[in-house]
Amino acid sequence: MSPTLRSAIDTAAGGRQRAVIYCRISQDRTGANLGVDRQREDCEALAERNGWDVVEVYVDNDVSAFSGKLRKDYRRMLADLELGTATIVIAWHTDRLHRSPTELEEYIDLSERRGVSTHTCQAGSIDLSSPSGRMTARILGAVARQESEHKGHRVAAARRQKAKAGEWSGGIRPFGWGVPTGETKKKTVKGTGEEVDVPVLNMTKLIPEEGAALEVGSDMILSGGSIRGWVRWLANKGLLSTTGKAIEPPAARDLLLRPRNAGIAVYQGEEIGRGLWEAAVPEPKFRAVVAILTNPDRVTTTGSQPKWLGSLIYRCGRAGCTATARCTKVGGSKQPSYRCQADHGGGRNADRLDRYIVDLLVDRLSQPDAVDLLEPAPDGINAAALQLESEQIRRRLTDLAGLFGSGQITMAQFTEGSDTARAQLEGVTSQLARAAVTDPLVGLVGVPDVRAAWDACDLGRQRAVLRSLLEVILHPPRPGRMPDGGYFDYEAIETRWKR
Template identity: 60%
Template sequence: MKTPDGQQIRAVIYVRISQDRTGAGLGVERQREDCEALAERMGFEVVRVYPDNDISAFSGKKRPGYRRMLDDLDAGTATVVICWHTDRLHRSPTELEEYISLCERRGITTHTVQAGELDLATPSGRMVARMLGAVARQESEHKGERVARARLQKAQAGEWAGGIRPFGWGLPTGGTRVVADKKTGDEIEVPVLDYDKAVPGEAALVLESTEDIIAGKSLRGWVQLLADKGVVSTMGNPIGTIEWRDILLRPRNAGIVIYRGQPVGRGKWDVIVPEPTWRAAVAVLEDPARRTTPGNRPRWLGSLLFECGKEGCLCPGPMKVSGTGNKDHRPAYRCQLGQVTRRADVLDDYVRDVILERLSRPDAAGLLLPLADESAVAELQAQQVELRGRLTTLASAFGSGLVDASQLAEGSSVINAQLSTVLAQLAAAASKDPLVDLVGTADPWAVWKGMELEQRRNVLRALVTVRIRPGRRGRMPDGSYQDMESIEFEWKRTP
C-alpha cells in the first residue's frame, strides 16, 4: 500500500506478553510473525518492531518498548501501528487517551490481527477503541480477582503458591516434564520437583546459619562460607549478604504461610527451622542496632560500647575510634567531646584479658543465664496454637456474619497483641547466651581467638559495662604509660 504521492506506507509493530513463564519469549515471537504477515498482506513497509516481554499493561509498570514506540511515532517514524490485538497496546484508560491524542496529532492508524483496523482520527474509531479498552480492563481486573482468590485458597490450605524454587526445598520426584529452553526456545526435559520436600544439604545450611546468627556470627562470614563451598542460589547466581539475609528471614523456613504480609496458617512442606529458633534469628537480623553500612562497620571491640567515665562530662554517647593525630596515627578511643582519649589496641587487649580472666574462674558457670524451662516452653507453644485457633474462629465468624468488621478488627487486635507477647517469649527462650562457648572450656583464650568480632562484642554487651575515666600522666608502676586503674568495670551478671 502506498501514499497518494507514491511512497510506501511505513508501519511499526508492537508485541507484548504479560507473563512469560519460560523466559523464551515465544509468545511475543508468535505475535510478531502474525503481525508481519498482516503487514505483508496490507502492503506496509515494517520499519521497526517494539517488544515488551513479560510485562503487564495493567500493572502500571514501565514498558520501555511501548514508550520508545510513542517517541518514534511522534518523531514521524511511521503512520501505522500493527499489533496482535488492542489489549496488547493498552489496558489502562489513561494510556489509551495518550495514544489517541498522539494518533490524532500525527494521523496514525492502528491495525490488529484479531480486531481489524482502528482509525483513531474518527469519533467512531475512538469509540470502538475505548469500548475495547474498557473490556480489556474488566478482563484484567477479573483475572486479578481470580488469581488473588486462588492464591488465598492455596495459602489457607498450606500449599506452595508457585514461583522460583525456594532455596532449601525441591527434591526431584524422578519424573520429567517438557519446557522451552530459555535461550534457544527448544523443547527440553527437566526434572519434576516436590516443593514440599526439603533438600537436605540446603536445609542444613539454612538451619546452621540461623543458629549461628543467634550466636552472634555475621552474615558476611556465612556468605563467604557459601562462596567457598560453591553454593549458589536456585537461579544459579552467587548469594550475597542481602539475599542470604532474606533467605533466613523467610517465614517458610519455620513452616509459616504468609498471604499479603500476614500469617494465615501452617504449610504442608517440611519445616527446616523450629519456629522459636527462627523468631530468635529474626529478632537479631531486624535489630536496628545491627544494621550498619560498610563504612561504619565496627572494627574494634568497644567501638560505640565503651562509655566515657569522666565526672561531669556531658558527651552525647559512647566512645568512638579515630586517629590520634600524632605522628604514628594510631587509632584511639575518644570521648565524643574529646575529653578522654585512649589507644584502641591497648584498651581492647586489656578489656579482653579482664573478661577472659573473669570467665576462667571456678564460679563462672554462675554467670550463665538459666536454661529455658522445657515445661514453660511447651506451655508457650500451646498458648500460641490456642491463640492462632481463636484468630481462625474469629475470621470464620466474620465470614458467616456473626460478627461485624469493627468486632473483627477489635478482637483480632487483642489476640494479636497476646500472640506477639507469646512469640517474643518463645524467641527469647531459643536465644543463645553469648557466654556459653567461653564458660567451662579448657582454653577460653583459644575460643575467643576463633570468634568473630561481633560475637566478642556480644560477650562484652552481655557481661559488663566499661567506663573510661581520665588516666594519670607519666610512667605507671608497671613501667607502661597506660593507666589501667582508671578503667572501670561494672559487671552486669553475678554468680
C-alpha cells in the same frame, strides 16, 4: 417454594419467567469502577440467553461495600420480590448484591420463601434454596471480604492452596528447598522455542547444607552475632544464592526473615498457616530472629559495622561524659586507638586495650564457677505452652473469619475480636522471642579451652559477650612513662563485672 417448582408453575402458566436486574456502582474489588452500563449489558445478555423477561432494573450507587448506607433500590427490589414481581434476580456478581453477612441472610430467607433464584454473570447461578447453594453464597461473601485484589475468587483460592502446599510454580527456587527427584520435565526455552529437559524438584524437602545454613544463621543472630558474620560463614562454606551469586547482607537478612524457614505458609504477605514442607528452624527460634532483626533499636549492621571489640561499648570516664569510645586512626599515627566520641583527648592503643580486655574476659570465663554466670532461662517462660497458645490464637482468628463469613457475627464483632486476638498474639510472640534468645555465654563456659572457643567466635558474638559481661570505663590516662616502664596506663582502665 423451590425455584424449580416455581419455574415449573410459571412455564405451565405459559408465561416466560420474569427477571429483575440489580446493578451497583462501588469501589469493591470485583469490577471496581465497572460502570452500571456494562453491568446492565452483561445482565441483559444473560437474560436474553435464558429467555427471561426483564421486568425491572434496579441501580444503587454506593462507594464502599461496608458502608451502612441504605441502598434505596436494593430495598425496593426486596419489597417487589416479596410481592412476587419476579422469580429471578440477575446481578453481575454476588458481591453487587450483598454487602454484609446480615444482608446475605436476609436475602437467603426471602429467596427461600418466594422461590427466587439468583444468577450472576461472573459466578454463575446460585440456588439459595439448597443448603449447598447457601453455603456457596456465604463462602463467596467471605472470600470477597478477604481478597482485596482484582483477581478472580477461584484463582485466588487456588493460589492460596498452592502457597500452603509449598508448590513452586517454576522460576528461582527458594534457598533451602528443592531436592532433585531424578525426574525431568520438558520446558520450552523463551525466544528460541527449543525444548529442554529440566529437573523436577521436591519443594517439600530441605537441601541439607542449605537447611543447616539457615539454622546456623538463626543461631548466630540469637547469640548476638551479625548478618555480616553469617555472610562470611556462608562464603567460607562456598554457599551461594539459588541464582549462583554470593549472598550479600540485605539478601541474607531477608533469608532469615522468611516465615517459610519455620514451615509457615505466606499468601500475599500474610501468614496463612502451616505449610506442607520441612521446616529449617523451629517456630520459636524463627519468631525470636524476627524480633531481633526487626527491632528498631538494633544497632544496624550495614555500612559502619564496628571492626573493633570495644567500639561504641567502652565508655569515656571523664566526669559528666556519657559518650562511648570509638576506634580511629588520628593524625599521622598509624596506630588505631580508642577515643571518646565527644573528643575528650588521649587516644588509647586499640590493640593493647582489646588484648587486655580479652584476657580479663577469657580469664573470668575459665574460672571453675564460670557456669554460674549463665543466665537462667527467663523465669516462668514455658516455650511449649506459649507455642500452643500462639497456635490457638491463630486458629481463633481463622474461626472468627469463618463466623463472619457465615453471618453469625457482625463486621464490628469480627473487627473487635480479631483486634483482641492480634494483640494477644503479639504478646505471646515477644515472650516466645525472649525464651528463644540464647545467652551469648553459652558455649564459652564449661569448655576445656575457653581461649580457643573465644577465638572461634565472630566479632559480633565477642562484642555481645563483652556487652553482657563487662563494663569498661576509660579514665584519662596519666601522661608519660608508667611504673611498668611502658606508656600504656592500665590503671586508667576501670572494669566492672555485670554478672
